[in-house]
Amino acid sequence: MPAIEILGFQKNYTVGFWRKKQRTALKPLSLNVENNEVFGFLGPNGAGKTTTIKLLTGLIFPSAGTAKILGMDWRDPKVKDVIGFLPEQPYFYDHLTAPELLEYYAGLSGVPASERKRRVAAMLERVKLSDVGKLQLRKFSKGMLQRVGIAQAILHDPQVVILDEPMSGLDPIGRREVRDLIQSLKDEGKTIFFSTHILADAESLCDRVAVIHKGELRGVGVVSELVTRAENANRTEVLWNGAATAIAAVEAAGAECKTHGQTAHAILPVARLDRVLEIIRNHSGQIISVTPLRATLEDYFIEQIGEKPQSAIEVSR
Amino acid sequence: MTRRIAYIASNTFREAVRDRVLYNLILFVLLLVGSAVLFGQISMEIERIVVINISLTSISIFGVVIAIFIGIQLVSKEIDKKTLYTVLARPVRRWEFIVGKFFGLVETLAVNTLFMALGFYAALFYVSNGLHKSDLNILLAIYFIVLQFVIITSLALLFSSFSTPIFSAIFAFALFVIGTFADDLKNFATLAQGATHWLITGVAYLLPNFGSLNVIGAVAHDQPVSLALFVHNSLYAVLYSCAAVCGAALIFERRNLK
Numbered sequence: 210m211p212a213i214e215i216l217g218f219q220k221n222y223t224v225g226f227w228r229k230k231q232r233t234a235l236k237p238l239s240l241n242v243e244n245n246e247v248f249g250f251l252g253p254n255g256a257g258k259t260t261t262i263k264l265l266t267g268l269i270f271p272s273a274g275t276a277k278i279l280g281m282d283w284r285d286p287k288v289k290d291v292i293g294f295l296p297e298q299p300y301f302y303d304h305l306t307a308p309e310l311l312e313y314y315a316g317l318s319g320v321p322a323s324e325r326k327r328r329v330a331a332m333l334e335r336v337k338l339s340d341v342g343k344l345q346l347r348k349f350s351k352g353m354l355q356r357v358g359i360a361q362a363i364l365h366d367p368q369v370v371i372l373d374e375p376m377s378g379l380d381p382i383g384r385r386e387v388r389d390l391i392q393s394l395k396d397e398g399k400t401i402f403f404s405t406h407i408l409a410d411a412e413s414l415c416d417r418v419a420v421i422h423k424g425e426l427r428g429v430g431v432v433s434e435l436v437t438r439a440e441n442a443n444r445t446e447v448l449w450n451g452a453a454t455a456i457a458a459v460e461a462a463g464a465e466c467k468t469h470g471q472t473a474h475a476i477l478p479v480a481r482l483d484r485v486l487e488i489i490r491n492h493s494g495q496i497i498s499v500t501p502l503r504a505t506l507e508d509y510f511i512e513q514i515g516e517k518p519q520s521a522i523e524v525s526r
Numbered sequence: 527m528t529r530r531i532a533y534i535a536s537n538t539f540r541e542a543v544r545d546r547v548l549y550n551l552i553l554f555v556l557l558l559v560g561s562a563v564l565f566g567q568i569s570m571e572i573e574r575i576v577v578i579n580i581s582l583t584s585i586s587i588f589g590v591v592i593a594i595f596i597g598i599q600l601v602s603k604e605i606d607k608k609t610l611y612t613v614l615a616r617p618v619r620r621w622e623f624i625v626g627k628f629f630g631l632v633e634t635l636a637v638n639t640l641f642m643a644l645g646f647y648a649a650l651f652y653v654s655n656g657l658h659k660s661d662l663n664i665l666l667a668i669y670f671i672v673l674q675f676v677i678i679t680s681l682a683l684l685f686s687s688f689s690t691p692i693f694s695a696i697f698a699f700a701l702f703v704i705g706t707f708a709d710d711l712k713n714f715a716t717l718a719q720g721a722t723h724w725l726i727t728g729v730a731y732l733l734p735n736f737g738s739l740n741v742i743g744a745v746a747h748d749q750p751v752s753l754a755l756f757v758h759n760s761l762y763a764v765l766y767s768c769a770a771v772c773g774a775a776l777i778f779e780r781r782n783l784k
Contacts, residue, residue, distance in 0.1 A: 266615045269782040286617055294615035300607045302537065304544040316533045317616045361612055 210280050212369050212400035213242035217274035218264050220257075220424075234260045235424045237274060242402050242417075247395050249411035249418035250404040251506075253514055257424040258404035259297055262373045265402075266294050278369060290319070293367035297374045297404075299358035303347035307338055307357050310346060311364055318365035332360045337386070352383040359390055363399075370394055372403035376410050388414055412506040420513040427513040436504045444504075445482050447475045447489070448497040455492035459485050476502070530618050531626040538630020539637075542596060552638060556645045558584040563649045573653045578664060578746040581646040585639060586671045586742070590702055593635055593675045597682025598694035600627045601774075605783055614783070621775035628683055628771050635675040643668050660748050666756065667745040673763035674739045678702055680770035681734065687774040687781070705736040734766055 220235040235257045242248040252258050263269045265276060265283060276283040279291055301310055311329040320328055333339045336356040341349075346357065355375065362370055375391070376384045384407070391401050391414055405411055411418050412432055419429035428435060437443070447464075449455075449472070456466050456473055462484050464477035473494070477485055482499070489496060562580035567573065601624070604610035613623060643665075650664075651657055681701055685694035704711075708730055715726035739759055741751050 263783070266611070268611055268614060269784070270780070286619065289615065289617040292615065294612065296608050296611040298608070299612065300609060301612070302541060302609055304541050305537075313533060313537055314612065314616065317530055317613065317618055319617060358612075365616075 210244070211241040211277075212244045212246070212279060213240070213248075213265070213402055214277040215240040215261070215265070215274070216276060218261060218271050218276060219273040220260050220264060220269065221272040233424055235264070236426075238421075238426050239274075240419055240426065240429065242400060244400055245395065245398050246416045247391060247401045247414050248403070249415035250402065250421065251406065251408065251411055251418050251510060252404070252421040253406060256421045256514075258421060259373055260424070261421070262294075262371055262402075262404060265371060266292070290365070291368045293362035293365065293370045295355075295358045295362040295370075295372045295375055298377065299354060301346050301354065301357060301361075303345060306343050306345055307333060307341050307349075307360075310357065311360060314361045315364055320365055328364065332364050336360045336390070351378050352380065355379060355383065355387065359387065363394065367399070369400045369402065372401065374405060375403055376405060376407050384410060408505075408507045408510055418506070420510055422514040428509070432506055435509050436506055438509060443479050444476055444502045445479050446498075446500045446502055447477065447482070447485060448500075449473055449489050449494040450497060451494050455489050455494050458488045458492070462488060472497070530622050531629065534613070534618070534623055534626025535628075535630035535633060538600070538627050539633045542631070542634040543637075552641060555584050555588045555642050558588075559642070559645045559649045563652055567653075574650070575746045577646075577649055577653045579742060581649060582664070582667055582671065582742045582746075585642045585646065585668070586674065586740075589635055589639060589642075589671060589675050590678055590699075592638065593631065593678045594682050594695055594698045594702075596631055596634070597679045598686045598691045598698065600631060600683055601686045601778065602691050602694075610783065620779050624683065624687070624775040624778050625771060628680060628767075628774075631679050631683075632676055635679065636672055639668065639672055639675070663748070663751060664745045666751045667741045669756075670739045670741055670759055673759055674736055676763050676767050677734050677736070677739075677770070680767035680774070684770045684774040684777075687777040701734060702736060705734040706740070707737060708733050708735040709737040735762070739763070 215238055217237045217239055218235060219233075219237045221231045221233050224230045224232045238257075238261060250258050250261065260269070264271050265278070267284060267289075278288045281288050281291075302313075305313065308329055311332060312325055315325045315329060316322075330339065333341070336359055338353065338356055338360070341353070346354065349357065355378075359372070359375065362372065372391075375387050379387065388410060391403065394401055415432055417429065417431050418435065420427045428438075451471060453468060453473060456468065459473075459475050459477075460466050462477070463481050464475040464485055466473060466475045468474070475485060479501070486496065486499070559581045562577045562584070565576050565580060601610075604613075610623070614620065646668075647657065647661075650661060654661075678698060678701075682694060682698040685697045689697065711726060711730040711733070715723055715730055718726055738755070741755075744751060
């Protein structure tokens, strides 16, 4: 049973003075997030990531579709017991101190009074905020607020943690801390579904990712396998000196060439490497380097958010 | 359920208490009560009546201002600041949130009124050289003022569940003013004929009747307030505010939180 199963979620908004026009924020989206998986939901700003998360958490209502969380209908009130949620750019009751805020949330989540203080103290320790004392949240830095946000999301020990842009606006140390926290949650057996547009974080953390753009799912799968689908995958870079006469022949062999003074530079599919090297040698060129190019998640991402709409391709785990 | 409503109410109360604007308003009312003493001293023979009238009217007006000012922001502020998201992602029903916010503000207004009433009784003690048994009657007028706050809070909450803060404030304040003259509207209905009669009667009963909740003039002149009016007003305020809060909850249940 998947931890999260989205079945055709769609969201349209009515716009205009007479509210007759429809704007589609999310085209029908179907997605599974497996148990104990770190799942990255990637997309540029306005892609539909937050809309999807708001639908899952019941903050907005879908125009069509349904979802299941741990096998329960997403509207079932019991679902709220098993999910933890951090909104994008969280803002909390700033008249409260961090312990007061967490105690409030613990009360709302049904944490027994006898256990509340201990759990709040442990959570503050975990997000490295145990020394904030009676400082009100209005005096917290963005990084501190983000840590409070994560603390409130996992305070009631939820099985599924949904984080909307958890690394947004954090400095490198803050991002590292959040990454470590997500990893530790996975180690505890929890499922983490998080949206981000920081691809390096997704690449280092996620078991699987999905790419969404303009409300449409463009691809979903294991990072390493998605990356092999990028155009840069299985390509090689060749640098050589002299023999500019070889360029026309190298291009004819299927390479993209550029010259910088005496040095020529070609990018080509690996399958054509032997042929290209032979051409360069035949033209008395001096080969400087042959470097296999490694495709990154960024390459895949950039391709997916290109203007050409493509149908989503599921890559097996 | 009750526990969650209590937590939300308690947090709303704590937020209002830590808000400095509230203190400024209370200070302002206390100054007004103080000035009532001054007016009383220059009003020969009727010092007590002047002090009661000015003080209770001040408590009423400023209480209504606080009720509208905070009431219209109860929901919109939570949506704008996204504080609501982390609350509704927990096992909290939307109607529980609305009811909790309502009780939190009513609690705030009741405590404020208590402090303002203490200031008023201090002024009355000073003007009358002590308190008398008949002054207990004034507590009923203060109780009715609190009932006004309960109704106006529920209306502010109702409007804020679907409108902007500015429009909510305008609607709520307009209803307070019109509702103060609801009895006049009923009298006007008796003069009208046919459909107009039924229309005005309907509107008069639909509007909150703040007129019957105002007994400031009566208690200032030591006129007794009947038990029937006490029961009627109490039931009226409970039922009217229940209807408005239910309306707010129903609207909020279907609202997309952008």
